[in-house]
Amino acid sequence: MTTIELNPPPQEDDKEAAIIAGARKAFLAKGFDAASMDTVALMAGVSKRTVYNRFRSKEELFIAAIMDTCRRLLPVDIEAIEASLPPEEFIRQMARRFLRAILEPEAIALRRIATFEAGRTAHLGRAYLEHGPRWLVKTCAPILKRLAERGALRVDDAEGATWRLGALITEPLYTEVLLGDPPADIEAAVDAQIESGLSAFMRFYRA
Incomplete structure (x- = not known):
């Protein structure tokens, strides 16, 4: 594999x-x-x-x-990797790598700093949003569009679908970690979150 x-x-x-x-x-x-x-x-x-x-x-x-x-978070040769894996497995591997990365202590700390600063200096919060989550969505949306063109997914709004996938594969685990209540077994929690989120996503978007 x-x-x-x-x-x-x-x-x-x-x-x-x-x-x-x-x-x-x-x-x-x-x-x-x-x-x-x-x-x-x-x-x-x-x-x-x-x-x-x-x-x-x-x-x-x-x-x-x-x-x-x-x-x-993104491989340099993402299109070659995408072509080498079945669509659902490709999404699963990308989702797992993404979730593990955003749960890293440094990533969590940067998010906390940006959230705190946004309440005092709104443009810093907007900068985090634009160059963080929005950049990732705009970068990853073409992947879902290509998978739809291959007949693997049924996607009309690729950016909207990317936002939903992100929410499904991260919540509630991400918020729990962000607010200081991580599960005892983080790896098991990541696996469970990914499988649960991906299952819901594919039920809705599978072609």
Whole structure:
């Protein structure tokens, strides 16, 4: 059985990758407000000037950290993998990898930071939404559209179907973890959530 292996996304250069990694560490360690460009530079092992040459503000760095996290969820050769697996198994493997990734402590912490900041600075919340969940939906919707064209699914609104799939394969497990009440056996909970959500999705969308 083919297993989906994911690769980190390419960056402009090694220093940019280091800066984004440093920014993520700074935000996770100190929160958005307390993290400074000096802290980012220190954690990235570069000069403050180097940080500013690539990113003009903490907001840009926060968006870059979100985008980097999301791009790591998708394989580089996704169309080849899609063609090599039966449609339902392909969706299952992608869903499992996605759910495990968003339940990682760093991903949960970034979501908490964005949710907190959205109440004070709305544009940061919108940035997280646009470069996180909405980007993933827009990127993954063509996959469901292709599966529909192959006759595996019955989908009229690919983006709407992607949102529904995301909800079915994540809830209530994601909210439980986000709010500090994870199950004792997280792997068993992930498997149960995926099978339950995928079963409901396929009942509605199977061709």
